[in-house]
Amino acid sequence: MDRIHTIGTQTDWVVMIVYLVAILLFGSYFSKYNHNTTDFFFGGRRFSWWLIAMSIVATGVSSHSFVKYSAKAWEYGFSSSMAYMNDWFFIPFFMFGWLPIVVYSKIRSIPEYFEKRFSPSARFFVTILQLLYLVGYIGIGFLTMGKAILPLMPPTMSLFGLEINITLMGLIIVIAFVTGAYTTFGGQIAVLFTDLVQGFMLLLAGLMVFIIGIDYVGGWHAFWNLLPTEWKMPLAHYNKPSDFNFVGIFWQDGIAGSVGFLFMNMGLIMRFMSAKSVNEGRKAATFNILFMLPVSAIVVSGGGWVGKAMSMLSNSPIPANTEPDFIFVVVANIIMGPGVFGFVVAALAAALMSTVNTLLNASSAVYVNDIYNPMRIWLKKLKKNDKGNEKRALLVARIATVAFTILGVLAVIPFSSYPTVYEAHGYFHSTLTPPLVIAIFLGVFWKKFTPAGVIATVIGGVSLMVLGAYYPGVLIAPFDHGTPMDPVHPYTYIGALYNTFVCLAVGVIVTLFHKQFTKTVNRIKKYSNRNLIMSVMVIVCAIFFMLVILNIGGVQFLFIASLIMTFLVSMISSYYIKYDPIAQTEGLTVSSLHRAKEMFKGSKLNERDGEIVKVNWNVRKDDEDFVNLSKHEMNKMNAEVGDLIYVSDARKYLGGLKSFHSTIGEPHAEEGIIYISKEHLQNGLLIKGRLLTAEKEM
Amino acid sequence: MPSFFNTWLPFIYLYVVGGLFFITGLIIAVKSGSLNKQIPRHRKWFWLLIFGYCFFFILHALLITAALYW
Known part of the structure; x- marks a missing residue:
């Protein structure tokens, strides 16, 4: 074309x-x-x-x-x-x-x-x-x-006498x-x-195209009536x-x-x-x-909708050779x-x-x-x-x-x-996101999810995903909900369901069998040739992974090889990774968010709501990372010494560009004044004479 | 007139399957204490989350109805 x-x-x-x-x-x-x-x-x-x-x-x-x-x-x-x-x-x-x-x-x-x-x-x-x-x-x-x-460019251009395509x-x-x-x-x-x-x-640009386009085809009523019902479905x-x-x-x-x-x-x-x-x-x-x-x-x-309506006009101005990706321009x-x-x-x-x-x-x-x-x-x-x-x-x-x-x-x-x-992006999303999405999701929302689980999700999951890409008619078809398979780009979208499912299944199963893996690994640790056993496992995994990537051996063999590899990866991970399920989940899963906040603050939380106060500022001579407010302001803010504070230029339209975070230090007696350090002044890009707002963070 | 496969089936699938994910997220957030309904600010967030789901549900339903009958 x-x-x-x-x-x-x-x-x-x-x-x-x-x-x-x-x-x-x-x-x-x-x-x-x-x-x-x-x-x-x-x-x-x-x-x-x-x-x-x-x-x-x-x-x-x-x-x-x-x-x-x-x-x-x-x-x-x-x-x-x-x-x-x-x-x-x-x-x-x-x-x-x-x-x-x-x-x-x-x-x-x-x-x-x-x-x-x-x-x-x-x-x-x-x-x-x-x-x-x-x-x-x-x-x-x-x-x-x-x-x-590209549509804006000429097919060739001349630069210093050189013809460039x-x-x-x-x-x-x-x-x-x-x-x-x-x-x-x-x-x-x-x-x-x-x-x-x-x-x-x-x-502005997108709305302009849509509104001017509707006007071009004769107003909203004409635009709506030009489109067939199927085109109006959301x-x-x-x-x-x-x-x-x-x-x-x-x-x-x-x-x-x-x-x-x-x-x-x-x-x-x-x-x-x-x-x-x-x-x-x-x-x-x-x-x-x-x-x-x-x-x-x-x-x-909007550009595409207007384009479709324009194409329905008796003297359509849209060129017949327009590729879908060029329609907006x-x-x-x-x-x-x-x-x-x-x-x-x-x-x-x-x-x-x-x-x-x-x-x-x-x-x-x-x-x-x-x-x-x-x-x-x-x-x-x-x-x-x-x-x-x-x-x-x-x-x-x-x-x-x-x-x-x-x-x-x-x-x-x-x-x-x-x-x-659209299709390139769809394929990209359905292929690259599932392993990471599942790893993050299970990591954040399932406290029991183990390192062996996450590594198996990434390696075993990817291996099964690659197999799905090679044999979509066998592996992805059961998930296809009746969508037809395009032989050139098979299951561009629904492939995401298969990929998500295999990654989730691997992560969950490996984690549920954590105790069994640990028992087996502890037994291996007692053997004198334990290092040899582990080395063999690593080599077998590498070979199986390469066989999958290069698609050598047919779907049944490679599927079983992927499962064995997932099992071995889980064993290897359980053997080598030192994991403390209490320390390594503290503040890192949804069930320990309160602890995460405490760790962030470095002390007990103060979650009482308080006012945002407006203050003038003076600079202290030291560079310590704390600010000093009067007792009056601290009471209004419901704040205590050690609480985290956000200080910003009072002009809201700056959106926080001139601001800094710090900790509240000992109070003083001067109402309406905040004492800040030289570093705060520098980092906050504050301007002399400008009022500040101070807000307790936690 | 477009078939059920082109009108209400995608809508039902979207809000039933999507709704399952949404409800699960809400339950996890509340049960874990991350969304603490004792805190007034969090209570507002809770209702805003429910409102968001209803907002898109109604918006899609209205758009399908408009396409079919308007």
């Missing part, structure tokens, strides 16, 4: 370039707020819920959303929105399970949680899966960005360069603030066709995708970690899912005037940067915290609990960002074989 090229005008290009440069400069301004890796990665745990919520919108309603949902809206109608309205089911697990655990356990990455909760080896396996997930996501981002910009891959490399550079120097604070602007711009057909059906997408997006997005998308988790408190994080999540996601469903799908070009179209595409381009730079930032956080620092500790170049050289860590983070940008570009290659970005 011939691709559409050279749409848009010179004015559009000028608007696009001005917009992108303005966003780059805006982001660069905020890089000055990065003092250390905590600021670079997490934004310093200081921001208000509305700022977090808006920055989540820009990440959720990213350019891949515009491209992929408009494509399905164009092919199937309103049901393209269903993925935006099925995230509420897991919100109790997130708001009252994972979110407080992440904040109170002070982890800097998801793999770190696995080390605390299970063992360093569990952290190692989870790190690999987490990085694969992030790199895959970056690849999807680059692919969609290329698809969004403009290809999807070439365009992606240029985009990756700009995005990587921006994230490398900006960090999380830059990401948060550019996202705030981009969140608004995206909503949920897709139960199990047909293979490339878009309700039940497959429910398991792939509503279950694996929602849990993956909320629980293991490090980019999103880092947003919540930059909230000033757990409660602010909850508010951000609620506002986002309850209000912003339904609005976003219209914003990202094509529709925007038809209905928008010069310059406005440029703004819409620039908002789209900036949105990709928003999504991808969040993911790049997250990838480098995982690299620094889960590979670089543990390696330095292992090589004895860094002591445990020692923060090390912050400047060096920042440099490593920036180099890692560059490396992950390159890996992200390489990840585009396998995804580009799918007919639409």
Whole structure:
């Protein structure tokens, strides 16, 4: 099929370039707020819920959303929105399970949680899966960005007399360069603030396309009547066709995708970690899912819906060779005037940067915290609990960002074989999320879940998932709910149910047989040739895993080999891993959250509600990390010495940019005054003469 | 008129299977004490969670009805 090229005008290009440069400069301004890796990665745990919520919108309603949902809206109608309205089911697990655990356990990455909760080896396996997930996501981002910009480009262009063919891959490399550079120097604070602007711009651009498009086809009544009834259904057909059906997408997006997005998308988790408190994080999540996601469903799908209505007109302006992934850009070009179209595409381009730079930032956080620092500790170049050289860590983070940008570009290659970005993203989610989702879920909500269980989930689960991918007609078919199997891309969506089921089954069964494994391992420990026995087990596991990966031996043999391997992995893990089920669950599971808060505070909790007080400030000469308030203010706040406190510039529209956390010290007698240290002044970026608000945290 | 497979079956599946996950999450949060209904702020969260489920349930039901009969 011939691709559409050279749409848009010179004015559009000028608007696009001005917009992108303005966003780059805006982001660069905020890089000055990065003092250390905590600021670079997490934004310093200081921001208000509305700022977090808006920055989540820009990440959720990213350019891949515009491209992929408009494509399905164009092919199937309103049901393209269903993925935006099925995230509420897991919100109790997130708001009252994972979110407080992440904040109170002070982890800097998801793999770190696995080390605390299970063992360093569990952290190692989870790190690999987490990085694969992030790199895959970056690849999807680059692919969609290329698809969004390509229709605007001419087929060839001349540079210094050299004729250059403009290809999807070439365009992606240029985009990756700009995005990587921006994230490398900006960090999380830059990401948060550019996202705030981009969140608004995206909503505006999407709504503009939808509203102007409805006007184009003759108003709401004409738009509604142009669409056939099937196109107006908010949920897709139960199990047909293979490339878009309700039940497959429910398991792939509503279950694996929602849990993956909320629980293991490090980019999103880092947003919540930059909230000033757990409660602010909850508010951000609620506002986002309850209000912003339904609005976003219209914003990202509107282009496709309008395109479908336009195609029903007797003199349809939509070119016959329009690929579904190009529909948003094509529709925007038809209905928008010069310059406005440029703004819409620039908002789209900036949105990709928003999504991808969040993911790049997250990838480098995982690299620094889960590979670089543990390696330095292992090589004895860094002591445990020692923060090390912050400047060096920042440099490593920036180099890692560059490396992950390159890996992200390489990840585009396998995804580009799918007919639409929607299917590529669907396959990616149903394949990469289940093992991690199950590992996190059981780890947080099931106190009995053991290190052997988590490692078996990752290795045994992945092995059975690979088998499912090789033999979908045998293994996934029993779970397919009647969805047809596409022989080229079998069970793109419903594969998530099989993958989730096998990972869950492995994790639960291995944990339930924990006592039996321990007994057998204790018996082996008494043998003189115990090391030989364990070495043989490791070798057998490695051979079986390779046989599965290379698909040697047929489905029955490989299925049995996977089960034996899972059994052996559980034995090996039980043999080598030292695990204290009491110490290693304290504050790390949902049943011990109170203890997690106590550990976070370092003393008994004070959960009495108190007022937020407004105070002027003076600086003490020392650098001790405590603040002093008058007895009067402490009484109003219901606070005691040793309580945690959040101090912020009183101007609410700053969203907490000028703020810091500390502990309450001994009271003084001067009402309306807070004494802070020089470091508080520096970290909080406070301005002389500006009023502060002080809020007891716990 | 679209068939049951295209109208109410996906709706029923979504809110029954999804609802099971939702209720399980709510029960775990309450039983573990993470969502403590003795704390006024948490009580508000509890009802907000229930409201969210009902909100999406009603929204989807209205959208299906509108598609079929409007």
